[in-house]
Amino acid sequence: MSIDKLSGKTAIVTGGSRGIGLATARALVxxxxxxxxxxxxxxxxxAAAETIGAGAVGFGAHVADEDAARRCIDFALATYGSIDILINNAGTNPAFGRLVDQDKARFAKTFDVNVWAPILWTKLAVEAWMGEHGGAxxxxxxxxGFLHEAxxxxxNASKATIVHLTEQLALELGPRVRVNAVAPGVVRTQLARAxxxxxxxxxxxxxxxxxIGEPDDIGAAIVFLVSEAASWVTGTTLVVDGGQLLGDAGRFRPSAVAPADRRSTT
Ligand SMILES: NC(=O)c1ccc[n+]([C@@H]2O[C@H](COP(=O)([O-])OP(=O)(O)OC[C@H]3O[C@@H](n4cnc5c(N)ncnc54)[C@H](OP(=O)(O)O)[C@@H]3O)[C@@H](O)[C@H]2O)c1
Known part of the structure; x- marks a missing residue:
């Protein structure tokens, strides 16, 4: 079984114009x-699809616009005859600051793009193809989604929510459709520049x-999750973060450990 055999499969990657989405689209091609x-x-x-070349096409669609999403799904089916893979990647963060300083508009945008849109595109892909034929x-x-950060x-709440909903969808859509998530750490993209x-x-x-992470690190993990090699993997969130979730690795480097700390206490 190989992880690089997606021939004959059709994939949609939302938010593929740059960053993690573009790297994922390239890896899938x-x-x-x-x-x-x-x-x-x-x-x-x-323009992004042209940087990949044969095997990639671009489609303009605000990810939370249901009509645009339907047009994209219809285009995929009409052009390729299937929708086997869906990567709900588009993301946004318009609301930096304390919760008590936020407003409804920023809450709505964050949750529309990061939470509702993945549900919407999943629903449409399942109705159009995956419900009958399967998919990933x-x-x-x-x-x-696992942290509290100033x-x-x-x-972060929107990402915690999508981890939970990934599990819910895996239960609702199995065994035909596998649903997983990736949880990147800090990756060199525009969204995370700060x-x-x-x-x-x-x-x-x-x-x-x-x-720090590169977009290709995440694309490679996503290709694994949609491939046959992951055929018994569903409802999981694969952390791809170079170990960031483990905490400050600097404290564990040999140079940071004082000689006394290195002595055995037994
Ligand atoms: N970079 C990190 O450190 C990091 C860490 C953890 C998770 N993530 C997640 O990774 C995903 C990709 O982010 P990235 O870091 O690669 O950011 P990025 O380079 O800024 O790319 C974001 C992508 O999302 C698209 N997008 C944004 N809002 C959209 C909307 N309303 N409708 C359609 N597309 C939209 C953008 O396209 P246009 O602007 O062309 O519309 C772009 O293609 C996001 O879900 C993000 O939350 C990133």
Whole structure:
């Protein structure tokens, strides 16, 4: 069984114009799939697909716009005849700050894009194809869904919610459809720029694998989750974070451990 055999499969990747979504679309094409990647902008989606070349097409669709989502699903079926893989990746964080300083509009946008949209696209893909023929779905969560971080209350709650809903969907849609999530740590993308740009060395130093993530790290994990190699994996959230969720690795480096601490106490 190989993890690079997605020939004959059709995949939709929401939020594929850059970052993790674009890297995932490229990885899926490399594994043999035909990929439709989306963006709010038709031009941005097409430009991103062109960077991949054969096997990728761009489709403009705001991820929380039901009519646009239906058009994309219809396009996929009409063009390729199936929708075997859905990557609910588009994400947003318009609400940095304390919860008591937020408003309804920022709450609604965060939860519309990060939580409702994955449910909407899943529903449409299941109705159109996967319910009868099967499929594999991956939602992009975040290690923030397992943490409490200053200023990220809405965003992290939306990611905790999608982890829970991934499990619910796996129960509701099995055995035909597998539903999993990935939980990336800090990855070098536009969305997370504030988390790494001015202190990359510090973040890398606190990470067990001594670097921040690259979009390809997440794309590779997603290809595994939608492949036959993961045929008995559903309802799980695969943490892909270089060890960040484990805590500050800097304290564990040999240089940070004082000689006295290294003595055996037995
Ligand atoms: N980078 C990290 O450290 C990190 C960590 C954990 C989780 N994540 C998650 O990973 C996912 C991808 O984020 P990224 O880091 O790769 O960010 P990114 O580089 O900023 O990409 C975000 C993508 O989402 C699309 N998008 C945003 N709002 C959209 C909407 N309303 N409708 C359709 N597409 C929309 C953007 O397309 P357009 O702007 O062209 O519309 C873009 O393609 C998100 O779910 C994010 O929460 C990221």
């Amino acid at each position: 490399t594994a043999g799939a035909e990929v439709i990647l989306t963006s709010r902008s038709q031009e941005a989606a097409e 779905i991956v939602n992009t969560a975040s290690i923030g 200023g990220l209350g809405f965003y 988390l790494w740009e001015e202190h990359e060395a510090e973040v890398a130093g606190a990470t067990a694998m001594a670097r």
